[in-house]
Structure formats: C-alpha cells, structure tokens
Amino acid sequence: MAGTSRAQFLGIDRQIGGVLLVLAVAQVFGWGTLGLPAIAGHRIAADLHVSLPMVFGGTSTLYVTMGLCGPLLAGPFRRVGARRVMMTGSAVAGLGFVALACAHGAAGYFIAWTILGMAGSAALSTAAYIMLNEVAGRNAKGAIGALMLVTGLSSSIFWPTTAFLAEALGWRGTCLVYAAAMLLVCLPLYTFGLPRRAAHEAETVST
Numbered sequence: 001m002a003g004t005s006r007a008q009f010l011g012i013d014r015q016i017g018g019v020l021l022v023l024a025v026a027q028v029f030g031w032g033t034l035g036l037p038a039i040a041g042h043r044i045a046a047d048l049h050v051s052l053p054m055v056f057g058g059t060s061t062l063y064v065t066m067g068l069c070g071p072l073l074a075g076p077f078r079r080v081g082a083r084r085v086m087m088t089g090s091a092v093a094g095l096g097f098v099a100l101a102c103a104h105g106a107a108g109y110f111i112a113w114t115i116l117g118m119a120g121s122a123a124l125s126t127a128a129y130i131m132l133n134e135v136a137g138r139n140a141k142g143a144i145g146a147l148m149l150v151t152g153l154s155s156s157i158f159w160p161t162t163a164f165l166a167e168a169l170g171w172r173g174t175c176l177v178y179a180a181a182m183l184l185v186c187l188p189l190y191t192f193g194l195p196r197r198a199a200h201e202a203e204t205v206s207t
Helices: 002-033 036-048 052-069 071-080 082-101 106-123 125-151 154-193 199-206
Strands: none
Touching (some): 002 082, 071 125, 082 125, 106 125
C-alpha cells in the first residue's frame, strides 16, 4: 500500500513537473515577445509617425484589455479548461502580432495591442496558474511560485533577441517572427504538452 501511494505521489510530481516545464517555456515566449516597444520603440515611432509615449501606450492598452477580458473568460475556463483557452490565446496572439506588423498608423497600432491583450488574458499568467491548479490542486502553490520566477527571466532572454531581430529584420519583421513563434512554439506546446481535461471533470464543472 505504501509503495503504491509512493508511486502515485511520484507520478503526480512528474506530471506537475512536465506541465510546469511546458508552461515555463510558453510563458517566457509570451511575455518576452511583448517587450517589443522597450527595444524597438524609436523605430516604431518613426515608422508610424507617432510619439514615443504613444508607442508605449500600446503596452498600457494590452494591460487594460487583459484586465477587462479576465472576468469574461471565467466561464470558458470552467467549461473547457485552461488548456483549450490557452490554445485559443496563442492563436489570437499570432493574429495580434500580424496585425501589429501591418499597422500603418495609431489606430491600427492600438487595435493590434487590443488583440494582443485579449490573447494575453487567455494565455498568460492567470491562465497558467489555473492550469497548474487543475493539475496539482492544493499542491499548485509551489509550482506557481516557480513559474513566476522563471517568467521573470523573459526580459533577460528576449530583450537581446528583440534587439537582434529588429536590427536584422526591422520591427515589422520581428513582429512576424513572433507571430510564427506563437503559432509554431506556444500553440503546439499547449496542444500537445498539457493534459486534456477528463470528460467527467468537464461534466462536474458544467453541473
């Protein structure tokens, strides 16, 4: 009995570790790519003929949109689980970066950041914490803390990456690379690297 309990405990630990690794990689990509204005802000301002503060207003738009969309996603998180919501968020993020690459004025620029804000609400921090709670339950606290620490490395990784890409491809090309990253890195990670919600769990939530 003790051996069985120990095996089950280790199995849960391995599952949490695998989910944590997937979320850590995807969250670093998700948050890191959003640091674009901090690195390429002057290029964006000159290209769009807007002020630098207006360029950084895109990031503010992102956070406001995330806050407004958060309560609206409570139902989808309960009904279909964090995995499917995060998959949708990654696809929307890809669309947001394409829209950003195609922006040619302030209106298009802020629309793109609004799309990215909707995506962030579905795929970034809170969504990842919900996923960990689905997998680990009361044991999720430590995993969430570890994920927060790893996510903090996103700027250290992506600021030099963004600087290199912006120099080589321009800021629009960088946006397209990041759109591809959302679709070819984050979306597959969420799709194939996270556990599907069991049917009985979905039925329990719906009732």
